[in-house]
Amino acid sequence: FYAENFKESYDNGLQEEVIYIGTHKLSDAVEPQTSNHKRQTIGELILSPTRTYAPVMKQLLENQFDKIHGLVHCSGGGQTKCMKYLPGNFRVIKDNLFEAPEIFRILQQNSSSNNKEMYEVFNMGCRLEIYCEAADAAVMIDAASQFGIDAQVIGRVEASDKKELLIRLGGEEIRY
Structure with a gap:
């Protein structure tokens, strides 16, 4: 339908x-x-509002800069984007991600993609990651909530003999 009617x-x-x-x-x-x-x-679903993180990031960078070890905006590289910015051999474990918005289930069904490809390509509803010490996470989450942004600890970083990302979804483990 769209290809025939909207060639541009x-x-x-x-x-x-x-x-x-x-x-x-x-x-x-x-x-x-x-x-x-x-x-x-x-x-x-496609046009659902995209959040801007500028106001909360302005507040966090002004007040918590020394507690932030890294920021990753998970567009263009999905959940694997964090691996590009690891300063050395670390394992990122994401085992508490947000529930993916419905549009991603539909995209997955229509593309016959597996979870590994979906989490590599799309943010799956987790758009911005702030890397900090576990003890500082509550401050970051509280700042987000002041702007009406849902936030939670989605995982952790460990020392490793190589750069690695592990995503746990229920009983499934996806490694990159």
Whole structure:
């Protein structure tokens, strides 16, 4: 539908089999799979507001700069982006990630991607990571909550003999 009606919306150099491969239209309603999600259209899910972290980051950088060891905005590299910025051999363990928004389940179904690919490509609902000592996490979480931003400890960093990321989702472990 979209490929035929909106030829200007994609690069003509793309192979035809990868252009609009999903089964949905933007107006299709999506039934939520969990009680944490509400009934919305595909278009509403795609256009759901993106948060700006500038106000909370301004406050944290002004007041907690010395406690912040690293920041990773998980767009363009998904949950694996943190590995690009590790200063040495460390293992990042993410075992308490936020529940992924419904749009990612739909993308995964339509692309037949596995969890490893999804978490490598997409942020899966965890958009910004602040690396700090465990004892300082509550201060960071409190600052986020003052701006109406959900925040939580999603994991930890350990010494390792190599750079590694381990994501735990229920009983599944994904290694990068």
